[in-house]
Amino acid sequence: MRRLLPLLALCSSLAALAAGCGDSDRGGSAQALGAGDVIGMKALHFKPDHVQVPVGQKITWKNDESVPHDVKADSGADFASKTFGKDGTYAFTPTTAGTIKYECTLHPGMDGTIDVVAK
Template sequence: MMRPLLPLTAVALATAALAAGCGGDDGGTATVLKDGDVVGMQNLRFKPEHVQVAVGQKITWRNDENIGHDVKADSGAKFASDTFNKDGTYSFTPTAAGTIKYECTLHPGMDGTIDVVAK
């Protein structure tokens, strides 16, 4: 008696989808921010979670939720906001190229990455 191939087919399709980038934001591809773009805070996530900016380009986070958030650099820079509520914002301007990892200290797992590139 032959076994159905459905489980193997499902695994193969899922693997192919992830390899093609269909598995959500894995932190690998940065969204290039233009002047005036903001990083939103929605559903306990940064939207987008991984961004790219140029040295000297201001990054602004906006709280789109009815709960407080903050933004604190973990590595690659030094910044830390106070807690801010819905529609509140916080901005930071990087002065050197590199990678910045940051988080909302109020919500474990709410973290993001900034790739700062030379102009």
């Protein structure tokens, strides 16, 4: 049993690490979105779903799957795309710092966050 304790501790640590490495960025820090990067729409999720951009940087969403999507701000900004299909895109450029919450109105639970920071 003594020899198993270090192994069990290692397994427990690896399991905890793996739990924090899922597809969703919820609860974690925002991923910096560079100029030219896109927020993908895949498996009914925004990828990444939590990003950080400076004021004035264009944000582009791209539909990477065959089901239609849209993008609509819930708070922190005022934008709403039309529904678009595979390979379609929508872009928005934030003009003020703050937090923007947004969603795909066609798919409940498909939502994201943008942290807009001053330059």
